[in-house]
Amino acid sequence: MPIQYYIFLALALFTIGIVGVLTRRNAIIIFMCVELMLNATNLLLVAFSKMHHGLAYASDKASLVGIDGQLFVFFIMVVAAAEVSVGLAIIVMMYRNTHSVDINFLNRLKN
Template sequence: MPVQYYIFLSIALFCIGIMGVLMRRNAIIIFMCIELMLNAVNLLLVAFSKMWADAGRIDAAAAQIFVFFIMVVAAAEVAVGLAIIVMVYRNTHSVDINILNRLKN
């Protein structure tokens, strides 16, 4: 399959993630949209590594190892982020990000 399909899919996923972050007020939905953007970047990196490996420019495993490390960091981000969201919910009984102004007091 041509690499342009992967590029268009990655751009579409990234744009959906950006729209979700900008439009939604629920912290869990925003968190999922950030993860969607990270996965769009991962898809693009793997597509480019495949394209460059077919052209003989780089080793195919180089970008894929980089994607693996991004996934590890994203998993750690999920653990920390969900813990923060749970603690905010325990204090405010809501995951609406507009209510987070209460935490200043």
């Protein structure tokens, strides 16, 4: 498939994530939209890695060009898992203090 289709799909998913962060007030849904943006980036990295691999594959069938992109996706997944564990702990703590997950309750932090 042309690489532009993958770029457009990843851009659409990323923008949906951004709109979700901007418009929703539930902290958990905002967190899920961040996950959506990370997944859009992962998809684009895999597509680009296959694009570079395709150029080298035409001349050498056993080349490993482009494997770095897929390992970056692996590390992004590692960081996302760590981020989710800490972020959900913070949301649980916030719910214990304010009995809500509405982010507008957090504007008392500004004083």
